[in-house]
Amino acid sequence: MADPHDNPGLGLQKPPRIDTHAPAKYDATITLEDALNTRIAYFAIAGFVLAALPMAAHHSFVMFDTTKQVTLTGTVTSFEWTNPHTYIEIDAAEEGGGVKHWSIELGSPSILRNSGWNHNTLKSGEKISLIINPLKSGMPGGLLLQANLPDGRKLGNGPGRGPEPK
């Protein structure tokens, strides 16, 4: 599964990867393509060689387990179309009965508008299913990968991440 850091559509950039032993090329021009690749920078400091240059991280996915996917099926309780992130609040069915409330994070409205979302896409009371990367802490929160809407549409979390709108 693609590393969500690789998706600039979420308005995120890669966390630092430090290699103090091997010099590497760094392309200072941050581009869509560049964001898809690991980049470490070349430093020469007072005779000492190299530290990695981190991407300036406004936001990182570190708190989400990007190796895990969880599917939540249930009822939207609220859809917060806000900056810096949009949130879907959902009461999701638990295995073995009962319901658990989850908070799911999406990109900003500007980013999401490029992949089929708008402020009316979800309403309280609608039944949906969401595929998410859960929080590493085990608390009921996560990062959206894909939303399966009541009208059959499948939306991702920004350009290049998940299904593209038809």
Add this chain to the structure above:
Amino acid sequence: MKPIHSILILLLAAFPALSQSSAKASSPLDLSGVWSPAGGGRGPGAPAPPQIVLKAGYKEKYDARRAEERQASARGEQLAAAGLCEPYGMPGMMQVAIYPMEIIQRPEQVTIIGEAFSEVRRIYIGKPQLKLDDVDPGYYGHSVGHWDGDTLVADTIGIKPSVRGYQEIPHSEQMHITERIRKTGPTALQDQITIEDPVVLEKPFTYTLSYKFVPNYEMVEFVCENNREYVDANGVVRLKLHDK
């Protein structure tokens, strides 16, 4: 009035509109419009990576902070780089992920609005730069500019040290930013940014940002009102969950 005068007046009235729409889009001296980050990349002709050399004392702190971040990351935690709704300021606002920026150009002032966090900076054309003491330290500082042929050269001082530096590189209040902004084609823009800081850097470094013109784009509002992420007592970013 003679008929010929009426015709001339009509022609003169029509002409500016006609000439503007065709001339504007391709004029190298008109930077106005919406531009989104693009281009650069690797391969032949790609700009050289900047060589950044920190002075003694700053290098150690920089490395120590990166090490802390790595350790936190290994625990599944992100250390907060700055306030979570905090705008980037200069030079960071000149490229925030894939968010576009809008350039509004008047002969005496170029105004740049970054869509992310609705950041605004103003470059005063033809005005002299102020003395550092006369500039309130802030996120955007004070910028003056002049045209050098087809290049807008901008000079910025007065960015306060707490404002995030390029790629988290630390800077002092003496950081001085020089930009050479020019169109490299009718729909391509480049900003070559040089950072000097006699306190923190052994020598200045330069990096280049590239943009492509985005026609007919209406900038989206961005007010950081719903920051569900917060920084706990240990400087770790947490997500605020709701009960319902």
